[in-house]
Amino acid sequence: MGLGPSALRVNARSLDLPGGVCASFAVTGYPREVGAGWLEPLLTYPGRLDVSLHIDPIPPLIAAQRLRRQLARLESASRADAQRGRLADFAAEAAADDAAELAASLARGHGRLFRVGLYLTLHAPDAGVLEGEVQRVRALAASLLLDAQPTTFRALQGWTSTLPLAHDSVRARRVFDTAALAAAFPFTSPDLQPVLGDTPVLYGLNAYSSGVVVWDRFAQDNYNSVTLARSGAGKSYFTKLETLRLLYQDVHVAVIDPEDEYRQLCDHVAGTHIALGAPGVCFNPFDLPEEQGEDTLIRRALFLQTLIGAMLTQPLTPAARAVLDRAILATYRARGISSDPRTWARPAPVLADLTAQLDAIAASQTPEAGTAADLSARLAPYTAGSYRGLFAGPTTTRPTGHLVVFSLRDLPDEVRPVGMLLALDAIWRTVANPDDRRRRLVVVDEAWTLMRDDEGARFLYRLAKSARKHWTGLAVVTQDAGDLLGSDLGRAVIANSATQILLRQAPQAIDQIADAFDLTDGEKTFLLAADRGHGLLCGTGAGSDRAAFTAVASGHEHQLVTTDPAELADRAQRDDATAATDTEADHR
Structure with a gap:
């Protein structure tokens, strides 16, 4: 199979491809200042628009020499204008100020310079549609103060520059500093300005844009979180995703698992699984x-x-x-x-x-x-x-390791609060060990089981209040919002959680949740109609806001965290069929 189209026609400003046409543009003019995610409008364009960013770092020595020459030219031009009595060139003065700031940043090691090429390729089914799309894209670029010029007589080079080949055939470059280049990447949600530290975690995609929602609980005022959702909304799926991604970053995690949903994840990462209530345990x-x-x-x-x-x-x-x-x-x-x-x-x-x-x-x-x-x-x-x-x-079994899961499925309902309290105590003894300081997360799934009991609720409250002092976050996950919001201790747990995650809610509980989290009518409607895995992240830390997101997982992550009965049954059937085939082959 070929790597490209079977044939194409190269025109002055467009290419005729099998099944459509395309036109390419090189961005040659940029605004003086840019904000975070400034390429977002182009990335969320409703048509088929390929955006390619080519980055070539400039060695610091060469960058310093070029900045010195640029400053010398600008200063020389400014002095010549002054000697001849001309009016000041404000654009040149602004350029000189920018060059001086870049030189100072480079000298201090706070940033670097890069040669950057930004190219766009617009696809359409025919030439008539393409002409209208071209006008809209150029107008959108102009609204961002970007000057997008067609690659006239270089249509083929413009198209290949936007293919995933890492080759810039047009070489229309512009020098960027580190801050401006970092702001070009859509690695933030436009609705959320989180404070990120050493352990950022991908929560999902923004529900209303192509941006990603990245959050770092350990960079907030406290490390606690509360996740509220009705049954089947995907709260355990989301919690397991965050757990797995925190394990990637050497965060030790302890989980209280009422339904034995974390066993597969625990076995895969070689964690410690303690099935309280099982025979012999x-x-x-x-x-x-x-x-x-x-x-x-x-x-x-x-x-x-x-x-x-x-x-x-x-x-x-x-x-x-x-x-x-x-x-x-x-x-x-x-x-x-x-x-x-x-x-x-x-x-x-x-x-x-x-x-x-x-x-x-x-x-x-x-x-x-x-x-x-x-x-x-x-x-x-x-x-x-x-x-x-x-x-x-x-x-x-001693509760030690990078992931410890206390499964309560084998405990009778009457004993579950006792088992959960035992697990919390064992976890707290590890957390409070002054000789083993590290980032930790304690996950309490189905916390309503513990909140029903006065002693359990008080213990959870003390953990929420004291966890931060031991570099530990508490993640409270529950489907019964009433058990949290209906008691002073439960409301205190929420108040001590800088990260608040709301997934799909039941109509009977939405008014209570809206009052507790100060939801707007639009947010209430979103939570009532949210699909599985769709939620609202409410951050209470400095500079944070709210963002609607969709939890996303890779295929491998999905296999580890899903508990969908249909998927598990289908997987078991495939495994049985594979085992039977292998056995038959061995017999032959």
Whole structure:
């Protein structure tokens, strides 16, 4: 197969191609100043317009010599005009000022100079349509203060210069500095001026232009985000895309996964997958963290009180807290663990050891006996009943690695808040380790499960408030906006999130969300009718605004993050057919 058309006719200003005609232009005049994305109108032209930018860096030594000569010519012309009594040439003075600024920037190493060629090729089905399109494109270029000249008698060279061949046949160049050249690239959304740092992430394409939406959560006022969407709107798909792209940039990620949707991604990047509730998987809340301080044992005892409050699905009374605190410390002492840090490396007790201590207090003739007996009885399902598997022994898999996924799918609904709290605590112990500072992201998918519980909501609130101090971002993802917006703690989590992402919303919740995020009528309409993967990015950091975007993924990324049942079933059938074919071939 050939690499080009079978035949073409070269005219003075156009080319006749099989199935159409085309005309090319070279941009020879530019405005004095340009803004970010100044080529955007040409890139979003509704017709077929090829835009080609050829860039050739100028060596700094040659650039400095040319700037000196240019400054000398301009200064000489200005002095000659003054000696002859002529009026000042303001264009020449402006050019001299620009040349002086470029020379200073080059000398400080703040920028470089480039020879740049900008060419346009317009395609149409016939010559009559092409003539009208040419007038519109030249008018559009003129509105941008660009002088687009047809490549008369060089139509073939103009066309080849816009092909992806990296060859400039016209060589109509203009010198650009680094800032002007960078502004030519459509790597920003016209609706969003984000502050970018070292970890920018492609969120998708702007829904109303060809620009891309790039966002860096670690360059905002805080690193937290909240993602709200109805079921099936693509919130988990988008979150997994961001997770994968942050892993590219050496950000450590921990995920609380209620539906085991992150397993394929985790396996592909060699992460750590912990399926809480699965047979043989234990996670001991009595484990002491590796990073140890003077109050390590006390903090563990306080967390255990919070965890047991979640197990009992109601806040502990002061009397119950006192009894529980006494029993927890006694449980540690029974294993030889005390306030002496040298004892903290010994094997930690398990939940059954705590109920044994409670039973011992219940058997004593003290005022706390009744409270201890009640606590022991209510903890029985977790030590000897249906939920005992998770707490039956020492921890089986340590939560370490660049990606750690806590899957909660195998946990009964009654135990999910407990499993989520256990996972959050394990993640927080890693985050708060002062000896291992790095960028981290904690993803809490389906956070409404945790927000239903008072203890879980308070824990999530503390994480949202404190994560930034440990170079960590919290990503809260939920389909039930009411659980976040309906409580003071949930609203506080949103208020502490500099990145807010709204995907398709249900009509029943749109008014509440519009009030919370100050949406316009147009934004409400967009969110009500948004397709899967379409959303609104609301940044609250300095200089940021809002942008409607469509999440995009490469084919390989899509294979890793999709959970579409139809796609997964079709993939499984293809895999089975391939395996059967391979088996048949082996038999032959």
